[in-house]
Amino acid sequence: MIRQASITGPGELVRRRILRELEGRSRYRYVQPEVRWQDDGWQISSPCCSRNVDPDGGVIDIARLEHPEPDVWRLYARDHAAGRWIWQASAARVEELLALVVDDAHRVFWP
Template sequence: MSRHASVTGPGELVRRRILRKLEQRSRYRYVQPEVFWVDGAWLIRSPCCSRNIDPDGGVIDIARLEQPEPAVWRLYARDHAAGRWVWQASAGRIDELLTLVADDAHRVFWP
């Protein structure tokens, strides 16, 4: 019996790659982040476990990844106080940026 992967649309492989890397994160491993394609970028959202941003523990924006050119990825963190995205890094490969999100020693992405 052979197994076949099901891909539901363009970009689904990138979404799965992001989710797989998020499983390796060091912070809030007990919550399930979500990844959406929104306004030309990948948006990572997660329940707010620390309650620093949302006292009720609601879902908050964590990171935004966009690819303005085929060989360039940009990573943004959410400035929740200002209500805007703040550029953090650029790289040729998405994996380099996902490592920053997963490690997050300075609590830039997972406040």
Template structure:
């Protein structure tokens, strides 16, 4: 079961930072992604327009960011075939990981 919470204060600032960075993405610029706090991490979802993942359309998982300890952020990509998250990278700063999601030249996050 996925737990979702309404996050305010510092958590909301992180959410807005993620959304602001996503505005610069190179793929799927015509859809509006969403960022929600879910199971101890930030989950990025987006409408699926390419039909590569969801032939009938709908919202798909794009990426997940976790901050398990100070100075460590982890980025996960969604493996849509396996239906699970796979670790992609770790960094001390969230901006470094968001750059991977935004640029995504290899279509890891935006299939």
């Protein structure tokens, strides 16, 4: 049986995987999101195309991914009004959580 390698810490491979998944997003398609390691998690930011959060179209926080233990990823959305991260879901694979960010039919991540 072949087992897929698990990446549990910061690294370019995880960042690239996140960026690759974000290419299929349905909202904010014409801007380039940023993915960076910050405070023990991957943080996704993007220019605010809708100007709902930032009237000047500045960069806003979109989502945060944490990998606190093996086989657990956590996804958070930014509550811009309250200035805090709100837990949205947990999964064993980061791709499952990124699918929520990419589809975002309810504009939880891409306001």
